[in-house]
Amino acid sequence: MKAVIFDLDNTLFDHTASVTTTLRGWLPTLAGVELTDELLAAWFEVEQRNFDAWLAGQLAHQGQRRGRLRDFLPVIGQPVPATDEELDEVFAGFLNLYEQSWAAFPDAEPALKVAKSNGWRIGVLTNGATLQQNAKLAAIGLASYIDAVATSQSLGFSKPAPEAYLLTCEALGVDPAETLMIGDNLELDVVAARAAGLSAEHLDRPAGITLLQLVPAV
Structure with a gap:
């Protein structure tokens, strides 16, 4: 070799530990809910689906982030923001915690x-x-x-x-x-x-x- x-x-x-730590801190501030195994599995499912769409050229990179929120927010009983700008603002809260947990x-x-x-x-x-x-x-x-x-x-x-x-x-x-x-x-x-x-x-x-x-x- x-x-x-x-x-x-x-x-x-x-990545798995970083996302888990992020969701544990982010979800209570976003929706007042605690992270469960079911919510963690749901996040990773929508993450993979939207990421695969980006790899296939179906979404832009920021688009797959917005797609995650559109899929996940209803799971935790939260309304989906009407504009891309609002979605980006919500995702920024996730991203900030994610980067801190790397x-x-x-x-x-x-x-x-x-x-x-x-x-x-x-x-x-x-x-x-x-x-x-x-x-x-x-x-x-x-x-x-x-x-x-x-x-x-x-x-x-x-x-x-x-x-x-x-x-x-x-x-x-x-x-x-x-x-x-x-x-x-x-x-x-x-x-x-x-x-x-x-x-x-x-x-x-x-x-x-x-x-x-x-x-x-x-």
Whole structure:
């Protein structure tokens, strides 16, 4: 191996914990309701549906944020604002708390240090917006370890398109066969990466797998 490519959300960056913390603080101020498991599941469902619509080119990035609110506010008994400007103002409250809660997984920096000590090039490939994903890496203290950040927005391709993996390898200056992909999503980070010619490992955190198990010292 000459390089390793990491997914970002729920691989290096703990998106689930950050959103959970955000909703726990945001919902009482918005609707006077406390976060429940059911509301958390509902948020992630509308988040994924609207995010997928953005990846498919059906919504602008800000549009998918507005879509989340249009879908979620009725769930908590709140009226949907009539204008985009009002929706943006509501979402700004969520976003402010979300950015304050950004955190890396405890094993993220140690794994990056091992990869660096191996002499490997290090990339991040993420289905996300370039500005926000780079901001996450900077805020959680990992940006200095990364040689190339590739996003669906910057590439023009999203995982699982083979071009997403191949262009990231190209940015790192390595062949796909010399590159390991690691991520939490089995289909996007493992199956599709292998189909594009990379090696790939599944970061199955619920099963107790850690990044340090998947990034061996050589």
